[in-house]
Amino acid sequence: MGVVLRRIFILTRYAVSGPGSWFAYLLYSAALGFQFAGVWISVQQIAWSKAFYDALENRDAGAALTEIGHFGLLVGASATFYLAGNWLKKRLMLFLRQRLTERVQDMWLSNKAYWHLRPGYSALPVDNPDQRIAEDCRQLVDRLLKETLDLISRIVGLTSYLAVLWSLSSFPLALSLFGVDILISHYMVWAAFLYVALSSLITHLLGRPIKGLVFSQERQEANFRHALIQLRDGADEIAQASGEEAERRRLNRRFDAIRKNWFQLINAELLLGLFVRPYFQTVLRIPTFLALPAYFAGSVTLGGLMQLASAFSQVTTSLSWFIFSYRDLAEFAAVAERLDLLIKATQAPWSSPDAVCDIERPRLPNGPLQLYGLALTTPQGKALAPVPDLKLNPGETVWVKGASGVGKSTLLSAISGLWPYGAGTVSLPEVKLLALPQVPRVFPEGLAHAATYPQDPGAVGKADIENALQKVGLSHRVAALNQSDEEGYAGLSVGERQRLALARVLLNRPDILILDEATSALDARSEAELLTLLRCELPDAMIICAAHRPPEALGSFKVLELGGSLAETPSSETIMSFESSPTFATFGN
Numbered sequence: 001m002g003v004v005l006r007r008i009f010i011l012t013r014y015a016v017s018g019p020g021s022w023f024a025y026l027l028y029s030a031a032l033g034f035q036f037a038g039v040w041i042s043v044q045q046i047a048w049s050k051a052f053y054d055a056l057e058n059r060d061a062g063a064a065l066t067e068i069g070h071f072g073l074l075v076g077a078s079a080t081f082y083l084a085g086n087w088l089k090k091r092l093m094l095f096l097r098q099r100l101t102e103r104v105q106d107m108w109l110s111n112k113a114y115w116h117l118r119p120g121y122s123a124l125p126v127d128n129p130d131q132r133i134a135e136d137c138r139q140l141v142d143r144l145l146k147e148t149l150d151l152i153s154r155i156v157g158l159t160s161y162l163a164v165l166w167s168l169s170s171f172p173l174a175l176s177l178f179g180v181d182i183l184i185s186h187y188m189v190w191a192a193f194l195y196v197a198l199s200s201l202i203t204h205l206l207g208r209p210i211k212g213l214v215f216s217q218e219r220q221e222a223n224f225r226h227a228l229i230q231l232r233d234g235a236d237e238i239a240q241a242s243g244e245e246a247e248r249r250r251l252n253r254r255f256d257a258i259r260k261n262w263f264q265l266i267n268a269e270l271l272l273g274l275f276v277r278p279y280f281q282t283v284l285r286i287p288t289f290l291a292l293p294a295y296f297a298g299s300v301t302l303g304g305l306m307q308l309a310s311a312f313s314q315v316t317t318s319l320s321w322f323i324f325s326y327r328d329l330a331e332f333a334a335v336a337e338r339l340d341l342l343i344k345a346t347q348a349p350w351s352s353p354d355a356v357c358d359i360e361r362p363r364l365p366n367g368p369l370q371l372y373g374l375a376l377t378t379p380q381g382k383a384l385a386p387v388p389d390l391k392l393n394p395g396e397t398v399w400v401k402g403a404s405g406v407g408k409s410t411l412l413s414a415i416s417g418l419w420p421y422g423a424g425t426v427s428l429p430e431v432k433l434l435a436l437p438q439v440p441r442v443f444p445e446g447l448a449h450a451a452t453y454p455q456d457p458g459a460v461g462k463a464d465i466e467n468a469l470q471k472v473g474l475s476h477r478v479a480a481l482n483q484s485d486e487e488g489y490a491g492l493s494v495g496e497r498q499r500l501a502l503a504r505v506l507l508n509r510p511d512i513l514i515l516d517e518a519t520s521a522l523d524a525r526s527e528a529e530l531l532t533l534l535r536c537e538l539p540d541a542m543i544i545c546a547a548h549r550p551p552e553a554l555g556s557f558k559v560l561e562l563g564g565s566l567a568e569t570p571s572s573e574t575i576m577s578f579e580s581s582p583t584f585a586t587f588g589n
């Protein structure tokens with residue numbers, strides 16, 4: 001319980017703190033004010049019951065009519081307070097949701113947590129982070145407002161209703177237990193507490209499994225959604241392989257997990273409902289029965305009895321907050337736990353119990369890029385091929401070669417600062433670094449975003465973007481720059497996507513360029529043309545190129561063979577002259 005409350009407190013702080021938080025407090029206070037006004041109306045309604053039923057008992061038509069008018073006013077005020085409070089609550093909800101989502105988003109993006117916390121990369125299990133950021137932040141704020149406002153107004157209401165009940169139930173209950181005469185004064189008040197305490201205990205015992213099942217339900221739902229997204233992303237491969245049956249099996253398996261958990265959840269809810277539902281119905285009737293002895297003894301009038309019943313049921317309903325909200329509270333605790341785990345994981349996302357993270361990364365203002373004594377491992381601690389020492393000056397190129405799976409991509413990740421597992425030193429100057437992967441991603445915002453990434457296209461002139469696309473051989477796609485969605489990508493081949501990524505290099509002009517099989521989908525001639533173009537455009541850049549073919553078009557280069565040693569290529573054989581390149585002209589126009 002303490003752990004859950006601490007989690008909720010920390011998450012609430014994330015949602016509330018920051019500039020402009022006074023606005024949240026203002027909205028919250030106003031919403032609370034309307035809830036209190038609602039409680040005041042309820043107290044008035046208790047008094048109204050007495051006046052109305054006494055008028056009926058006395059057959060006083062005039063007084064009864066006045067009370068009906070009074071009732072109309074109370075209902076009108078109650079509806080106004082409810083609607084105004086509800087509007088403010090929803091306004092506040094959006095404010096807090098935005099805050100919390102931004103904070104969690106920041107944490108997810110900082111420390112490169114989104115990269116580290118992938119299955120197989122981290123020991124910390126963070127499933128479906130997208131759902132946690134989008135859905136759990138919303139649910140947490142929703143529950144937070146609903147439950148706290150409800151709890152506070154119930155506490156305030158409880159004190160008001162208790163005062164009414166105390167004053168109304170002044171008559172004692174006389175009973176004889178094992179020959180001992182017992183007189184309990186204000187017994188209706190004690191009965192209310194006892195009744196609710198026992199019921200809360202039973203509710204908790206019956207409803208305990210619900211939280212875990214709600215947690216698991218959310219996970220299964222997200223897994224199913226993710227499988228559907230994967231189906232969309234892999235549409236080409238699936239359709240070519242006629243993999244519909246395999247996909248159906250995969251989706252059915254995921255849905256089966258939803259179904260199984262759902263059954264467990266509804267069974268647990270049924271068990272809880274078997275108690276809570278009848279309880280809910282008796283809360284309004286039991287008080288009348290409990291007060292009957294006093295009514296038959298003539299201690300209270302019919303109006304008094306109805307007033308008493310009303311006050312008693314208000315007290316028990318307020319005290320029963322825990323019982324009625326049990327399902328919601330279980331969901332609240334599950335959401336808080338999921339978000340808390342995500343946030344904790346983002347604080348040290350690289351932690352792995354099996355691997356050392358001992359790579360030193362001195363950053364100098366300028367100078368060469370150097371690797372020394374570097375030995376990388378997998379996140380599970382398995383040693384990869386030794387990395388020869390390297391010194392790369394501005395304008396130099398190194399070809400990282402080695403058998404498939406030897407650790408080329410891992411080394412590139414270590415150089416760019418991502419791969420933490422291993423020991424040794426990676427020393428980089430503090431300059432702009434850009435890394436291109438083998439399969440560049442698709443940008444939902446359109447072609448221009450892909451060409452300028454990570455810069456915003458607004459920061460780059462349209463003419464520059466068009467020029468870059470033409471240089472990399474994508475003139476036929478220039479018209480698609482005006483399309484601001486994925487349609488601009490329609491039918492783009494992998495080779496064309498690689499060309500598009502190379503346009504990024506021209507527009508970002510990095511000082512260190514990392515190419516991880518970034519031209520592997522191009523034919524040898526196009527690859528040579530584009531590499532020549534890159535070197536010509538960025539004569540001072542350090543280029544680290546992992547590929548199965550030597551990047552001869554980049555000019556002279558060093559060879560870093562993983563599992564081998566560092567060598568220099570004989571420049572006369574491998575350098576291609578930029579000026580004499582027959583192909584550059586083709587792309588330049």
Ligand SMILES: Nc1ncnc2c1ncn2[C@@H]1O[C@H](COP(=O)(O)OP(=O)(O)OP(=O)(O)O)[C@@H](O)[C@H]1O
Pocket residue numbers: 120121378379380384402403404405406407408409410411
């Ligand atoms: N997250 C991970 N968990 C476990 N092993 C990993 C992980 N990432 C990489 N490896 C392993 O590390 C080794 C090096 O992988 P890497 O991708 O660097 O190879 P590569 O030389 O780039 O291969 P290729 O030429 O096929 O692209 C491989 O055996 C791979 O299975």
